Amino acid sequence: MVKITLPDGSIKEFESGITPIEVAKSISEGLARNVLSAKVNGNTVESVTPITEDATLTLFTWNNDEGKTAFWHSSAHVLAQTLEQLYPGVKLTIGPAIESGFYYDVDFGEHSISEKDIPKIEQRFIELARQKAEFKMKEVSKADALAKYKKEGNEFKVELIENLVDGEITFCDHSDFTDLCRGGHIPNTGFIKAVKITSIAGAYWRGDETKTQLTRVYGITFPKKKELDEYLEMLEEAKKRDHRKLGKELELFTFSEKVGQGLPLWLPKGAALRSRLEDFLKKAQIKAGYDPVMTPHIGNKDLYVCSGHYEKYGEDSFRPISTPKDGEEFLLKPMNCPHHCEIYKSSPKSYKDLPVRYAEFGTVYRYEQSGELHGLTRVRGFTQDDAHLFVRPDQLIEEFQKVIDLVQYVFTSLGFDDYEAQISLRDKDTPEKYIGSDENWDKAESAIIQAAEEKGLNTTIENGEAAFYGPKLDFMVKDAIGRKWQLGTIQVDYNLPERFELEYIGSDNKKHRPIMIHRAPFGSMERFVAILTEHCEGKFPMWMAPDQFAILTISEKYDDVAEKTLLLLAQNDLRGYVDNRSEKIGRKIRDTELSKIPYMLIIGEKEKENGEVSVRKQGHGDLGSMKPEAFVDLINKEIKELIKEF
RNA sequence: GCCGGUGUAGCUCAGUUGGCCAGAGCAGCUGAUUUGUAAUCAGCAUGUCGGGGGUUCGAAUCCCUCCACCGGCUCCA
Numbered sequence: 001m002v003k004i005t006l007p008d009g010s011i012k013e014f015e016s017g018i019t020p021i022e023v024a025k026s027i028s029e030g031l032a033r034n035v036l037s038a039k040v041n042g043n044t045v046e047s048v049t050p051i052t053e054d055a056t057l058t059l060f061t062w063n064n065d066e067g068k069t070a071f072w073h074s075s076a077h078v079l080a081q082t083l084e085q086l087y088p089g090v091k092l093t094i095g096p097a098i099e100s101g102f103y104y105d106v107d108f109g110e111h112s113i114s115e116k117d118i119p120k121i122e123q124r125f126i127e128l129a130r131q132k133a134e135f136k137m138k139e140v141s142k143a144d145a146l147a148k149y150k151k152e153g154n155e156f157k158v159e160l161i162e163n164l165v166d167g168e169i170t171f172c173d174h175s176d177f178t179d180l181c182r183g184g185h186i187p188n189t190g191f192i193k194a195v196k197i198t199s200i201a202g203a204y205w206r207g208d209e210t211k212t213q214l215t216r217v218y219g220i221t222f223p224k225k226k227e228l229d230e231y232l233e234m235l236e237e238a239k240k241r242d243h244r245k246l247g248k249e250l251e252l253f254t255f256s257e258k259v260g261q262g263l264p265l266w267l268p269k270g271a272a273l274r275s276r277l278e279d280f281l282k283k284a285q286i287k288a289g290y291d292p293v294m295t296p297h298i299g300n301k302d303l304y305v306c307s308g309h310y311e312k313y314g315e316d317s318f319r320p321i322s323t324p325k326d327g328e329e330f331l332l333k334p335m336n337c338p339h340h341c342e343i344y345k346s347s348p349k350s351y352k353d354l355p356v357r358y359a360e361f362g363t364v365y366r367y368e369q370s371g372e373l374h375g376l377t378r379v380r381g382f383t384q385d386d387a388h389l390f391v392r393p394d395q396l397i398e399e400f401q402k403v404i405d406l407v408q409y410v411f412t413s414l415g416f417d418d419y420e421a422q423i424s425l426r427d428k429d430t431p432e433k434y435i436g437s438d439e440n441w442d443k444a445e446s447a448i449i450q451a452a453e454e455k456g457l458n459t460t461i462e463n464g465e466a467a468f469y470g471p472k473l474d475f476m477v478k479d480a481i482g483r484k485w486q487l488g489t490i491q492v493d494y495n496l497p498e499r500f501e502l503e504y505i506g507s508d509n510k511k512h513r514p515i516m517i518h519r520a521p522f523g524s525m526e527r528f529v530a531i532l533t534e535h536c537e538g539k540f541p542m543w544m545a546p547d548q549f550a551i552l553t554i555s556e557k558y559d560d561v562a563e564k565t566l567l568l569l570a571q572n573d574l575r576g577y578v579d580n581r582s583e584k585i586g587r588k589i590r591d592t593e594l595s596k597i598p599y600m601l602i603i604g605e606k607e608k609e610n611g612e613v614s615v616r617k618q619g620h621g622d623l624g625s626m627k628p629e630a631f632v633d634l635i636n637k638e639i640k641e642l643i644k645e646f
Numbered sequence: 647g648c649c650g651g652u653g654u655a656g657c658u659c660a661g662u663u664g665g666c667c668a669g670a671g672c673a674g675c676u677g678a679u680u681u682g683u684a685a686u687c688a689g690c691a692u693g694u695c696g697g698g699g700g701u702u703c704g705a706a707u708c709c710c711u712c713c714a715c716c717g718g719c720u721c722c723a
Contacts, residue, residue, distance in 0.1 A: 201718035202649035208720085213649060216718070248657080257696085257714055313723055335723055369647055369721065370714095378722080467723060491723095518723095555680040582679070583686075590684035604682055614683080622683060 005056040017050040021187060024059050034061040036186045037070030044070075044184040046137055062223050072097035074135060074185045075192055075221040079104045081177035082125045083217065087113070092179065093156040093205060093214060100231075101220030105203050107156065108215050118197045121217070125195045129221075132190030133175035137183050142166035145180065156205060156212075194228035195221045237481050243533040244375040250538050250546070250596065252529070253376060262373040262380035264526055269546035274525050276544045278361055281385055281410065281521065284646040288406055290359040290387055295339035297363060301329040306499055307338040308435050312468050316367050336362035337493075337518060340388040341500040344514075349504040351392060354514060355399050359387035361525070376530035383525045389517040390502065396515055400451040400490065403519045407475060407488040409646050410521040414532065415541065416487070418478040421457040423448055425471050427464030434468050440494035444515075445471045447492055469495045470518075479535040487528065491518040538596050539618065543639045549576035549631075550597045551613070552588040554604030556580060561608050565601065565628050572632045576601075593618060601631065 002016050004023060014023065020038035024031045024047075038047055039058045044066070051057070060067035076095035083090055083106055095104030113121075140148075142161065149157040157180055161169065172181035174189060186192075196219060203216040222228045239245075247253050252270030259265060266274060282292070301320050304310040310317070313334060320329035333339065340358045349356065363383045372378050391399045411419060425445050426434050434441070448471055452459050459473075466472060470493035477487045493516040496502075506512045522528035532540070542548060549569070551562045562578045569576060576597075579588050585602065592600050601613040612625040615634075626634075 199717065200650090203719055204648080210648095215650095218718090255714090261714070307723095309723065316721080316723085337723090364723090366723080371647065371649095371719080372721065373715095469723080552683090554682055557680070582681085584679095584681050585683060586681090587685050588683090593684060600683085602683070606682085616683065 036067035072102040076102040129192040135185035241534040243530040246538040290357040332365035390514040424465030436495035444492040488521040549599040
């Protein structure tokens with residue numbers, strides 16, 4: 001008999017050799033039908049792996065990430081089988097599950113495939129899935145494994161196996177197909193009811209561009225056809241929300257080949273929107289005790305040599321700019337922090353002066369690789385909502401938490417309610433990637449963990465994701481259609497203060513070193529506006545919207561009333577315009593709806609007589625008529641509900 | 647940066663076995679209409695067919711090259 005502990009803490013006894021799926025069956029038939037994978041004592045196993053000793057058991061379904069991973073990993077096997085059947089002689093390499101779906105990297109050799117082949121692949125895939133073939137793991141000796149792939153001439157698998165330890169090599173069979181695999185499958189292929197090959201792209205063996213070019217086939221599968229449909233709908237939705245499309249339609253920003261790649265040009269409406277966002281944060285920052293500072297766009301190369309940025313990221317910076325006379329070298333600034341350090345140093349600091357908080361919407365320039373540029377989310381010139389806090393060790397946790405408060409305030413005000421905090425620590429195996437002492441890193445890392453814990457944040461920890469100068473806490477935000485974005489970031493840094501020899505005089509009259517906190521709630525204005533645009537589908541919160549209303553006249557007889565109303569609303573700090581085109585009212589309403597203006601005010605004979613406006617809300621239709629003053633109140637009330645005081 | 651794809655009017659797109667002056671819808675302009683809650687009618691205008699070079703009697707169409715954009719890889723202070 002074996003004792004099996006379930007996640008709820010209950011312990012059940014079974015005969016030795018029972019499988020996870022049988023345990024599930026003992027709980028309920030429904031559960032057994034839905035179990036996709038299992039962990040025994042924390043190790044991923046097959047759902048049919050016998051349990052021969054006392055163990056803790058966790059069962060996973062489609063509702064768990066682990067369940068999805070097993071589902072998609074198994075789907076990758078079926079994809080490989082499909083490709084092998086359709087294109088005899090292809091060489092399989094690797095095929096992992098990813099965040100949404102899976103891929104398989106294949107060397108097609110003589111064959112070549114394109115989008116046109118997708119329907120054929122999908123059809124064969126689903127035929128194979130319907131065979132309900134069971135996944136069976138088997139152990140294979142290193143010699144046998146190598147022999148198999150050498151015979152097939154698959155140098156990729158040979159390379160993989162050579163790096164594995166004899167005795168730990170397993171293959172997975174299903175139907176007539178077999179593949180090197182470490183395990184973690186769903187019970188059989190029949191669970192896969194729907195498949196979509198999402199794209200076909202190039203990829204290099206081991207991600208190394210000097211190595212063989214492979215073809216990567218991406219796919220996603222689902223246990224129900226309906227879920228695939230929903231997924232495809234989500235993709236459509238994402239397309240509709242794409243900030244590159246909306247940015248063009250709403251006249252927010254543009255790019256010009258003449259100006260250069262990755263250098264956004266903000267159009268009047270976009271610039272106004274961005275200014276409002278900046279003003280919103282500036283206001284909160286003043287309340288939080290920040291001092292605005294301003295620094296130039298270039299700085300002496302020595303500044304960045306001192307900070308360590310040059311050594312670390314010189315390659316990704318624009319080439320140095322030199323002066324005509326003495327050949328001094330300057331860089332377009334890739335970061336604001338070195339400048340802020342120099343501001344700190346401009347006057348002696350006492351322990352009573354700290355914390356010092358310098359804030360700047362600082363524009364920085366980085367030479368991003370051309371293939372990396374993407375709309376407004378990845379550009380070469382952008383403005384960070386940057387700030388650097390210089391604090392005493394005894395203030396670190398409290399100041400860090402105050403920054404968390406500010407970031408949370410910003411997110412909730414903008415309708416991002418669903419987020420988690422990701423704490424990025426250093427990878428202790430690659431110390432060469434970081435600057436600073438182990439001791440300081442330990443201090444910084446534990447400070448972040450403590451601050452986040454005390455704030456009760458929902459956190460995850462990522463090792464090896466830290467910045468080169470310090471660990472960080474990033475806010476991972478979920479948008480309206482469930483996509484995750486990395487937004488606000490807070491970083492603790494012991495290193496720059498050392499490099500810049502920053503000091504303050506303590507109460508003991510001795511020199512001490514402050515600690516720096518880097519933080520940016522939006523990250524960059526460009527990226528944030530992009531994400532916000534996609535989140536709200538271009539229907540920006542009232543206080544931010546480029547135009548809050550449009551006045552639509554029934555005919556030109558009401559132009560003067562419309563102009564008077566516009567003036568009145570403008571005097572009350574509302575933004576809008578009059579549409580006095582000689583079009584029918586239906587046409588004006590349609591055009592205004594499509595341009596995502598929040599409110600329409602219709603003025604005709606009735607309204608002229610009783611001094612009212614007929615109000616229509618975008619997406620909601622007619623709200624009836626009211627005095628213009630009442631409309632001002634309506635908007636102001638709406639804004640107040642959106643933005644609370646910090 | 648690498649691989650693949652794309653580039654025709656402000657926008658969305660048609661036009662490729664090389665052949666009269668390169669097209670449509672929307673937007674724009676002009677005029678008519680004076681309109682009551684999601685598209686009024688008519689007319690007009692609109693192009694270095696991404697740039698440069700080449701092949702050809704003739705190139706949007708074929709070749710070379712550069713650029714930008716899209717997807718992916720690698721990267722992301």
